Amino acid sequence: MKNPLLAIxxxxxxxxxxxxxPYAAIHLFLEGLFYGSIYYFTDSLLLPILGHFLSNTTCILVANYPGIAKGYRKTDKNMVISSTLYSWHYRLSIFELSWL
Known part of the structure; x- marks a missing residue:
């Protein structure tokens, strides 16, 4: 694409x-805009990858340590599913970092 805004x-x-x-689509879209903008202005993948890694790390901590997330219930099925999905995202982030 020749238009950077459309590409982002x-x-x-x-x-x-x-x-x-789906319940995080808007947040993820905004996060994607943020990472795309960082890439556009720095011309480097390092900062967006590190940002994604830190975001996933934060989600893992919030999902797995009850004291961090206010209102967390160990039996909350959605939280268990989210925790599993985020653990895969975390592993992928580690993989991303290994390419640097």
Whole structure:
């Protein structure tokens, strides 16, 4: 694409869709816009990858340590599913970092 704004928006939509978390689609879209903008302004994948890694790490901590997330219930089925999905995202982030 020759238009950077359209490329960033397209990448953000793809970032949101590929995570397969419909309840977090807006957040993921905004996060994708943020990472795309960082890439555009720095011309480096390092910062977006590190940002994604830190975001996933934060989600893992919140999902797995009850004291961190207010209102967390160990039996909450959605939280267990989210925790499992985020653990896969975390592993993929480690994989991303290994390419640097």
């Amino acid at each position: 928006i397209f990448s953000a939509v793809l970032f949101s869709v590929i995570h397969l978390l």
